[in-house]
Amino acid sequence: MGTEFPNQERDHEPMTENQGQKTITLEVFRYLPDQDQQPHFQSYTLPYHEDWVVLDALNHIKDHIDGTLSYRWSCRMGVCGSCGMMVNGEPKLTCAAFLKHYYPKPIRVEPLTNFPVIRDLVINLDDFLHKLKEVKTWLIPKEPKPVSEGEYLQSPEQLAHYKQYSMCINCMLCYAACPVYGLEPRFIGPAAIALAQRYNMDSRDGAQNQRAEVIASSEGIWECTYIGECTRVCPKHVDPARAIQEAKGSNAIDWWLSFVLPRGKT
Amino acid sequence: MTRTFPTPAQDTENRMKTKEYIRPMPATWFLHNRHLVVYAIRELTSFFVTGYAIFLILVLARTNHSKSDFRAFYESVLRSRASLIVHLIVLAFVVFHSTTSFNGMARVLVVRRGEERVSPTLIAILNYGAWLVVSVLIFVGVIVFK
Numbered sequence: 001m002g003t004e005f006p007n008q009e010r011d012h013e014p015m016t017e018n019q020g021q022k023t024i025t026l027e028v029f030r031y032l033p034d035q036d037q038q039p040h041f042q043s044y045t046l047p048y049h050e051d052w053v054v055l056d057a058l059n060h061i062k063d064h065i066d067g068t069l070s071y072r073w074s075c076r077m078g079v080c081g082s083c084g085m086m087v088n089g090e091p092k093l094t095c096a097a098f099l100k101h102y103y104p105k106p107i108r109v110e111p112l113t114n115f116p117v118i119r120d121l122v123i124n125l126d127d128f129l130h131k132l133k134e135v136k137t138w139l140i141p142k143e144p145k146p147v148s149e150g151e152y153l154q155s156p157e158q159l160a161h162y163k164q165y166s167m168c169i170n171c172m173l174c175y176a177a178c179p180v181y182g183l184e185p186r187f188i189g190p191a192a193i194a195l196a197q198r199y200n201m202d203s204r205d206g207a208q209n210q211r212a213e214v215i216a217s218s219e220g221i222w223e224c225t226y227i228g229e230c231t232r233v234c235p236k237h238v239d240p241a242r243a244i245q246e247a248k249g250s251n252a253i254d255w256w257l258s259f260v261l262p263r264g265k266t
Numbered sequence: 267m268t269r270t271f272p273t274p275a276q277d278t279e280n281r282m283k284t285k286e287y288i289r290p291m292p293a294t295w296f297l298h299n300r301h302l303v304v305y306a307i308r309e310l311t312s313f314f315v316t317g318y319a320i321f322l323i324l325v326l327a328r329t330n331h332s333k334s335d336f337r338a339f340y341e342s343v344l345r346s347r348a349s350l351i352v353h354l355i356v357l358a359f360v361v362f363h364s365t366t367s368f369n370g371m372a373r374v375l376v377v378r379r380g381e382e383r384v385s386p387t388l389i390a391i392l393n394y395g396a397w398l399v400v401s402v403l404i405f406v407g408v409i410v411f412k
Contacts, residue, residue: 033286034285039287089298089299090299113289114291116286116287116288117286117287117288117289118286124286156381157378157380157381160378160381160382160383161378179291179295179296179302183291225309226370227301227305228305228370228373229301229302232301239373241374242376245374246374246376
């Protein structure tokens with residue numbers, strides 16, 4: 001969701017370009033905590049290249065126009081998940097958002113919504129990282145065994161059950177798209193629940209009950225109203241909305257089983 | 267298990283220390299894009315679905331009470347122009363809500379054949395097919411047992 005800051009536009013910074021060179025304008029969210037009380041948008045005009053992505057444009061600004069601009073990026077190939085930003089109001093990996101899809105209109109770049117802004121396009125990740133830890137997004141074997149006894153084996157069918165959820169790159173676009181998280185920041189959120197479900201569905205894992213204490217709590221799966229924005233914006237097609245609905249189903253079955261088999265349910 | 271989230275007061279205090287900027291959620295968030303508008307309509311139509319379900323239960327109760335009682339109710343209320351208009355509106359909302367539910371179910375319900383997932387489109391087609399068959403059976407039943 002785009003942010004409006006009326007009358008906050010700063011001076012356009014012109015850049016001398018070769019005559020005939022196509023240009024594109026980026027309106028970038030700026031917030032310098034040591035100087036600004038409120039954020040503002042700053043416009044940069046830069047050369048347009050058809051094969052550039054928004055991240056290339058930001059790097060051009062940083063390298064040639066304004067070195068004070070802050071943002072995160074790393075792999076530039078849709079794997080690290082660190083360059084997620086709002087591009088014209090939509091959560092996107094900027095390494096996968098081509099300028100040609102927006103040209104010749106200006107592109108507005110903002111930090112991911114629903115997160116506190118530390119500086120410019122850099123958000124505070126603490127809440128998300130804390131939630132990942134809470135839902136134990138790692139394998140907790142049913143029966144731990146020494147290395148000498150060999151691997152924990154798994155069939156291709158067993159792998160297929162959770163493989164889609166294991167594709168999550170923690171880019172947090174789903175959190176920026178989720179109105180539930182925006183309205184209730186205590187909501188565990190799409191990626192953390194999808195990753196919890198990834199381990200819950202892993203045949204080698206045995207910690208479903210431990211995770212259920214968090215994901216079935218009042219801030220967990222039952223907060224989700226199946227809006228589906230998380231799935232729509234996910235660059236890796238993880239489908240967190242489905243993971244949450246699946247978790248609701250298995251949680252409801254467990255709840256009923258606890259009456260039928262009060263001591264038999266594992 | 268003890269939850270370790272900071273309280274809202276601690277959260278605000280921590281953020282103020284670092285002078286982080288927190289953007290407010292706009293009250294019109296559901297108008298941000300087409301998908302959110304459809305979601306908002308889906309949620310609103312659920313009130314009509316619930317209301318009409320209650321209404322149908324009341325109609326059934328009258329039917330069971332006595333035939334003449336229901337006939338009087340049918341002539342005075344159900345056949346009125348206002349009732350027809352309300353029914354048309356409710357029908358549109360119920361169809362919209364049912365459609366979004368069927369589409370949503372097709373995306374959520376995972377049926378596997380070995381490693382392959384059965385296509386959500388196929389599940390949706392089966393849902394709509396079952397809906398059609400049940401509707402036709404009810405319609406035929408109404409005609410036959412009138």
